[in-house]
Amino acid sequence: MLRYIAQRLSESALVLLIMSFVIYGLIGLMPGDPIDLMINADPKLTAADAARLRALHGLDRPIWERYLTWLGGAMQGDFGFSRLHSRPVLEILWPRLGTTVILMGLSFALALLLAVPAGLLAALKPRSWRDAAVNVIAFAGISVPPFWLAILLIIVFAVLLGWLPAGGMAPRGAGLGAQIAHLALPVATLTLATLGGILRFVRAAAMEALRQDYVRTARAKGLGERQVVLGHVLRNAMIPVVTILALNFGALFSGALITETMFGTLGMGKTIYDSILGNDFNLALVGLLLATLTTLLANLLADICYAWLDPRISYD
Amino acid sequence: MRWRRAAPIRALRPFAALAFALSLAFFPGGPARAGDLTIGMTQFPSTLHPLIDSMLAKTYVNSMVRRPFTAYDQEWKLICMLCTELPSLENGLAVLETTADGKNGIAVTYKIQPKATWGDGTPVTSADVMFAWEVGRHPLSGVSNLELYKRIIAIDVLDDKTVTLHTDKVTFEYAAINDFLLLPAHIERPIFEADPASYRSRTAFDSDPTNPGLAFGPYRVSEVESGARIVLVRNETWWGQKPAFDKITVRVIENTAALEANLLSGALDMITGELGLTLDQALAFEKRNGARFDVMYKPGLTYEHLDLNLDNPILADKRVRKALVHALDRDSISERLFEGRQPVAHGSVSALDWVHDPEIPKYPYDPARAKALLDEAGWSDLKDGVRHNAAGERLMIELMTTAGNRSRELVEQVLQSQWKQVGIDVRIRNEPARVFFGETVSKRKFTGAAMFAWLSAPENVPRTTLHSESIPSEDNAWGGQNYTGYNNAEMDALLEIIETELDRPKRKALWSRLQRIYVEDLPAIPLYWRAAAFILPKWLSGVRPTGHQDPTTLWVEEWTDSR
Numbered sequence: 110m111l112r113y114i115a116q117r118l119s120e121s122a123l124v125l126l127i128m129s130f131v132i133y134g135l136i137g138l139m140p141g142d143p144i145d146l147m148i149n150a151d152p153k154l155t156a157a158d159a160a161r162l163r164a165l166h167g168l169d170r171p172i173w174e175r176y177l178t179w180l181g182g183a184m185q186g187d188f189g190f191s192r193l194h195s196r197p198v199l200e201i202l203w204p205r206l207g208t209t210v211i212l213m214g215l216s217f218a219l220a221l222l223l224a225v226p227a228g229l230l231a232a233l234k235p236r237s238w239r240d241a242a243v244n245v246i247a248f249a250g251i252s253v254p255p256f257w258l259a260i261l262l263i264i265v266f267a268v269l270l271g272w273l274p275a276g277g278m279a280p281r282g283a284g285l286g287a288q289i290a291h292l293a294l295p296v297a298t299l300t301l302a303t304l305g306g307i308l309r310f311v312r313a314a315a316m317e318a319l320r321q322d323y324v325r326t327a328r329a330k331g332l333g334e335r336q337v338v339l340g341h342v343l344r345n346a347m348i349p350v351v352t353i354l355a356l357n358f359g360a361l362f363s364g365a366l367i368t369e370t371m372f373g374t375l376g377m378g379k380t381i382y383d384s385i386l387g388n389d390f391n392l393a394l395v396g397l398l399l400a401t402l403t404t405l406l407a408n409l410l411a412d413i414c415y416a417w418l419d420p421r422i423s424y425d
Numbered sequence: 426m427r428w429r430r431a432a433p434i435r436a437l438r439p440f441a442a443l444a445f446a447l448s449l450a451f452f453p454g455g456p457a458r459a460g461d462l463t464i465g466m467t468q469f470p471s472t473l474h475p476l477i478d479s480m481l482a483k484t485y486v487n488s489m490v491r492r493p494f495t496a497y498d499q500e501w502k503l504i505c506m507l508c509t510e511l512p513s514l515e516n517g518l519a520v521l522e523t524t525a526d527g528k529n530g531i532a533v534t535y536k537i538q539p540k541a542t543w544g545d546g547t548p549v550t551s552a553d554v555m556f557a558w559e560v561g562r563h564p565l566s567g568v569s570n571l572e573l574y575k576r577i578i579a580i581d582v583l584d585d586k587t588v589t590l591h592t593d594k595v596t597f598e599y600a601a602i603n604d605f606l607l608l609p610a611h612i613e614r615p616i617f618e619a620d621p622a623s624y625r626s627r628t629a630f631d632s633d634p635t636n637p638g639l640a641f642g643p644y645r646v647s648e649v650e651s652g653a654r655i656v657l658v659r660n661e662t663w664w665g666q667k668p669a670f671d672k673i674t675v676r677v678i679e680n681t682a683a684l685e686a687n688l689l690s691g692a693l694d695m696i697t698g699e700l701g702l703t704l705d706q707a708l709a710f711e712k713r714n715g716a717r718f719d720v721m722y723k724p725g726l727t728y729e730h731l732d733l734n735l736d737n738p739i740l741a742d743k744r745v746r747k748a749l750v751h752a753l754d755r756d757s758i759s760e761r762l763f764e765g766r767q768p769v770a771h772g773s774v775s776a777l778d779w780v781h782d783p784e785i786p787k788y789p790y791d792p793a794r795a796k797a798l799l800d801e802a803g804w805s806d807l808k809d810g811v812r813h814n815a816a817g818e819r820l821m822i823e824l825m826t827t828a829g830n831r832s833r834e835l836v837e838q839v840l841q842s843q844w845k846q847v848g849i850d851v852r853i854r855n856e857p858a859r860v861f862f863g864e865t866v867s868k869r870k871f872t873g874a875a876m877f878a879w880l881s882a883p884e885n886v887p888r889t890t891l892h893s894e895s896i897p898s899e900d901n902a903w904g905g906q907n908y909t910g911y912n913n914a915e916m917d918a919l920l921e922i923i924e925t926e927l928d929r930p931k932r933k934a935l936w937s938r939l940q941r942i943y944v945e946d947l948p949a950i951p952l953y954w955r956a957a958a959f960i961l962p963k964w965l966s967g968v969r970p971t972g973h974q975d976p977t978t979l980w981v982e983e984w985t986d987s988r
Contacts, residue, residue, distance in 0.1 A: 141863020147479065147569055148867060148906065154479075154570055155889070156897075156904020161564055161571070163902065165622075194651050195472040195631040201651065260682055267690040275690040276683050277676060278653050373678040373687075375652050386859045 110416070114409070121405040125398055129183075130176065132397050136390055137172040143192055143388040144168060166192075179391070189391030193384060198395045201380065206399055208278075209365055209376035215292065216299035217358070220307055223300070228311025229343060232319060243308060250305025259298045259371035266294060276372035295372045299365065303357070310353050314346035321345070348418050355411035358404060459988040460671040462965070465684050465693035466700040469652050469677040473639075474630040475606035476561055476568045481976070485699050486655055486675055488978040490640040494535055494602045496979055499969045501777065501883040503601050506979070507549075508535040512600045514927070519600060524578065524593045531595045535602075537586040540664035544637030544645040547611050551582040556610035560617055560624070567625030573604050596924045597932060603882075603975070612638050643668040643982045653677060668982040681706055688960065689714065695965060698723060698957035699976050704763055705832055707958030719961045722766045725972030726775050726881050727955035729767075731824075731840075731874040732866070735910045735948060739822065740873065744802040746947040749822075750788040752795035752847045758839055759953055762832070766958075770951035772940045773887060777972060780884055780936035785944050795847045804848070812848035821850040823873035825865065828855035833876055836952065868903050869896075869910065878955055879906075882974050884936075888920045891948070911948035964988045 144162050148154050163169045167178070179189055188198045231243035267275035273294055279287040318324060319342055327337045366378030377396060384392035470483035475491065492506040505511050512518030512533045524530040541549035560566045561574030568574070581589040592599070617624045629636055634649045643663045648656035657673045676693060678684040681702050687693045696702055698721070702710060711720040733740045733749075740746060755769045771787045774780060799805070804812040804820045812820040824840065826833040834855070841851040852873075856865055865871050879890065889895045893912040895905030919939045926932040959977070961968055967984040968977050 139863075140860050140865075141867065145863045145867045145903070148904065154904070155572060156895075156901035158570060158572070159904040160902045162567075162569060165565065165567060190626050193471045195474070195477075195626070195628075196651070260686070263683065263686040263690075267692075268686055271690060275687040275692050276678060277687070277692065278650065280654075281648065281650065370680050371683050373653065373676075373680070373683060375650075380652075386857070388859070388863070 110413075114413070117409050117412070121402070121409070124405060125401060128401050129180065129394065129398055132394050133176045133179065133390070134172065136385070136393055137175075139385075139388070141388065142168050145388075175390075179394070188395050191384070191389055191392040193387045193389040193392060198391045201392060202377070202395060202399060205375050205377050205380050208374060209369075209378065212292065212295055212299060212365055212368070212374065212376055213358070215296045216303055217354075219296065219300040220303040221354075224304055224307035224311050225343070225347075228308050229315050229338065229346075231308075231312045232315035232342075232346075233338065235316065240312075243312065247305040247308040247312075250301050250303075250308070252305075253301070255298055255302040255367045256371055258301060259294070259368060262294045262298060263371070276374070278373075278375055291374075295368045295374050298368050298371070302368075306357070307350070307354070310350050311346065314349050315342055318342045318345045344418055348415060351411050351414045351418065355407045356404075358407035459986060461674070462670045462672070462984075462986070463674045463676060463692070463694045465676050465678055465687060465696045467677065467679050467681060467684060468700045470655075472628075472631055473634050473646070473649075474625070474628050475608065476557070476566070477625050477628075479569055481699055481974075482677075484974075485697065485976045485978055486646075486657075488642070488976050489644045489657055489673065489981045490642040490646060490660070491606070492642055492979070494605055495600065496603050496975050497883050497971065497973055499971050499980075501779070501971075501973060507538055507541060507607070509538060510536065521595060522591070524591070526593075528593045529595050530578070530591060530593045531599050532581075532589050532591050533599055533602075534583070534587065534589045537588075538664055539586060541641055542662040542664065543609050543611075544640040544660045544662055546662060547609070547638060548585070549607065549641050550585045551588045552585075552610045553607045554588045554605075555580055555582065556614055556617075557606060557608045560608055560613070561605075563621050565622040565624075566617070570604070573602070577605075594925070595927065597927050597929075598884075598924075599927075607641075609638050612636065644673060647672075663982075666982045669984055669986045673981070685710060688718075694962050695968075696960040697977070698959035698970055702958055702960065703830075703832055704766060704956055704958055705835075707960065708764055708766070710960065717963070719963060719965075721959040721961065721968070721970065722956045723959070723970035723972050724766070724768050724954045724956040725777075725970070726883070726885075726974070727878045727957075728770060728773060728775070728881065729876070729878045729952045729955050730770065730773070731876050731950040731952065732871075732908045733874050733947070733949060734869060734871055734908075736869070737822075737872055739820065742802050743946065744798045745804070745820075746950070747788065748795040748798035748802070748847065749844065749849070750947065750950055751791045751798065752849070753840065753843055753950070754790040755952060756790065758836060762835055762839070763953070763956070766956045767953040770953050772944050772951055773949070774936065774940055775954055775972075778883055780933055782933075782937040782940050785937075785940045788944075792847050799847065799849075807848055810845065810848060811850045819850055820848060821852060823852050823854055823871065824876070825854050825856065825861065825871050825874070826876035827858040827861050829857070837876065866908055867897060869908055871908075874950070875908065876952070880974055886920060886924050888924070891916055891943075892920050893917050909948040911946070913942065913946060916942050916946075 142163070143166065144159050147162065148159055167175055182189060191198045191201050194201045227243050231240040234240060263275045266273045274291050277291065279291040324337060324341055327341050365376050366382050368374065369376040369379040377400065381393060381396040381400065384396060466482065466485065468482035470480050470486060471478050473483060473487065475487055494505070494507045495503055495511065496506050498504045503511060510516065510518065512535060514521070518534045520532045522530050522532050537549055543549060558574055558577060558580055561568050562571060576592050576594060577590050578593050579591040583589060612629050616627050616629060630639060634646050637645050637660070640646065640660050641662070643660060643665065644657035645660040646655060647658040654677065655675045659668060659671055678687055684696060685702065685706070688696055707720055733746060735741050759765055759767050759769050768776065772785055776783070799812055799820070803814045806813040824837055826837055837853055841853060844851050866875050866877065889906045891907060891911055893907070895907040896910050896912070897903040897905045897908065916939065919935055923932060923935045923939065926935060957970060959968060959970055964987045965984060966987065969980060970977055
């Protein structure tokens with residue numbers, strides 16, 4: 110298993126290298142450069158100023174040359190300077206990655222905690238009122254746009270009831286209570302947005318597992334319903350669900366973008382989005398690479414989970 | 426299974442109780458603490474360095490922690506802020522001279538406020554002026570606009586608090602050094618001298634922004650959370666009137682719906698007009714919450730217009746351009762969409778500016794005249810409601826603006842409908858701001874009309890937008906903002922002369938001529954002057970919007986708290 114993990118990690122490093130080249134190239138293909146945006150913001154900027162600033166920021170050099178310079182620096186731990194924040198990119202990204210991981214981790218965990226038992230309950234008694242209720246929740250979660258849900262939650266819990274802050278980050282040095290309160294609405298939004306899809310997958314996978322011969326055999330052997338459901342149905346149903354979860358993990362970055370924008374949370378989604386729009390090459394590149402790395406690691410974790418869920422799967 | 430109606434409500438009880446307990450524990454509620462003010466805005470400054478990057482968010486915050494030598498006040502008059510007396514030829518502080526290379530120059534003397542002191546107790550002196558000039562004109566320092574610093578050819582230090590600036594061009598703005606911003610030499614000089622090329626990434630304004638020695642205004646920065654908030658506290662070394670608030674927090678929430686929700690929930694006290702809600706949002710907000718907040722509208726120098734690409738053969742014809750304006754009911758647009766808060770623009774000079782000529786020809790809404798002009802221009806053959814010329818070409822114009830800007834998209838639809846009534850086919854093609862400004866406008870890739878705005882200063886000579894030298898092209902590395910491609914020798918000459926005419930009545934006459942040429946040639950279609958909406962709590966007074974580029978925070982010490 111350890112050899113397998115080491116192999117996957119080295120493959121991930123190669124993927125990251127290729128992705129860095131592709132992303133840098135794609136960002137370079139985008140129209141305009143940071144100086145164009147500066148010119149538009151300041152009508153007094155002359156043509157000579159524009160040419161000087163382009164040379165100063167290295168924007169007059171070919172894209173491949175700029176990429177190699179960046180790569181050389183990255184190999185030595187220097188990932189560049191953020192134009193939008195006037196600070197080294199890692200100084201900007203680390204705390205934001207932490208925020209997004211907390212936001213995503215909590216909402217993912219909550220969504221799983223709610224979706225797995227609810228999906229199982231619905232699958233055990235299809236077409237019952239329980240199943241209908243679960244389906245309503247699932248479809249509502251899938252259909253309701255996160256930005257609308259976010260506004261709704263803000264209006265109810267921040268404006269009307271005044272129970273929770275409408276957004277933003279807890280002030281530096283604030284206690285755990287304030288941190289939780291600031292996270293409550295963004296986490297609730299992301300949880301509800303993620304819940305629907307997972308619920309449907311768990312329900313469908315559990316219904317499929319319930320129809321399998323091994324479940325009938327287990328029951329025929331006289332195992333209790335609890336053992337059948339938890340030991341046989343749930344374990345087998347989770348294999349396709351884990352695949353979907355791993356793929357969803359990367360997509361949560363884009364889900365977090367909407368949530369982060371609505372709640373003013375400083376996370377990765379919003380940072381990457383702003384850096385692309387603001388032509389902050391270094392920040393966009395490293396941010397996207399971190400998102401890629403997160404997805405790769407989530408998939409590796411999923412593969413490890415397969416082996417745990419299904420003893421027939423072995424990586425040795 | 427039987428339904429039990431009360432069950433869901435009972436089930437929710439523990440959650441409601443928990444939420445209530447949490448709310449009491451973390452958010453006791455009630456009004457914000459007297460002495461504190463939390464301002465909401467939509468943009469975070471990329472840097473707090475005064476000379477690097479031009480950004481309204483930075484100017485807004487920096488105006489509370491430092492002061493320029495000179496600024497335009499709320500009446501659009503040039504005033505001294507850091508200096509003690511405004512130099513003029515009459516008071517002898519400005520003296521005409523000839524430079525070493527025989528050019529007409531001027532020597533202007535400024536005296537720094539005697540009590541001006543950086544937040545760490547170091548006096549603000551002529552050394553700071555010299556250092557700012559050195560950084561400002563250094564090609565590697567990363568300063569975006571070198572023009573002002575390069576125009577100053579020498580500085581004489583008369584004493585610790587007095588300097589004379591020598592420039593090699595005499596302009597009517599000789600006393601206005603609004604953009605000459607001081608840097609603390611005692612902190613920044615060693616960083617700059619170590620390596621000017623990397624100065625912009627090592628400046629204390631970004632690496633140590635809470636250093637009190639960077640501020641000499643009523644406040645100093647005490648906390649910066651990049652992208653989220655900047656906290657300011659009173660600067661004890663400030664020489665002027667004591668400001669009312671102990672602490673000002675500037676919170677950045679980019680989404681305006683969330684910004685509004687934060688204001689209503691009490692997390693913010695006010696939303697700034699400089700970078701806050703759009704006018705339509707503010708009008709809707711006022712209808713819903715006018716009893717709780719004061720909403721103040723201030724039309725200003727933000728000139729919303731349509732740049733026309735004059736390389737397009739259709740638009741190269743002046744008669745077509747005139748027809749386009751006559752076909753628009755701009756009064757009705759202003760009234761219906763903006764409740765009359767954004768006055769119609771009849772030219773590129775605001776009616777609030779002293780050089781504005783109220784007698785310039787105007788283009789009233791006159792569809793009949795528009796149709797006649799189009800007929801005259803050869804677009805007389807009407808097929809399927811669209812005009813064609815003798816060669817069978819359709820009168821089609823592409824209209825572009827920033828996608829997602831609700832106000833502009835609404836205006837666009839009205840323009841399309843009104844132009845359709847006179848037989849002009851308008852195709853709307855919007856782009857994200859990033860692409861629109863970064864490529865389409867700056868490289869003149871729009872084929873018809875591009876809707877956007879310019880923010881300028883009082884009596885701002887539109888050299889970069891109207892002079893033929895400022896037409897962006899590959900040759901000048903797409904510099905300049907004359908995106909229409911407008912080229913008029915008389916306009917070029919006027920732009921040169923106005924800058925150097927010191928006599929006010931003569932200059933006003935030149936401005937008048939410039940405005941007449943502009944409305945006669947119509948390189949752009951004037952739409953309206955944008956208004957900023959300030960949403961303030963009832964207990965706050967003294968906030969006086971300027972309508973120009975200088976923000977309200979330049980007078981933050983005059984704000985009062987009646988709580």
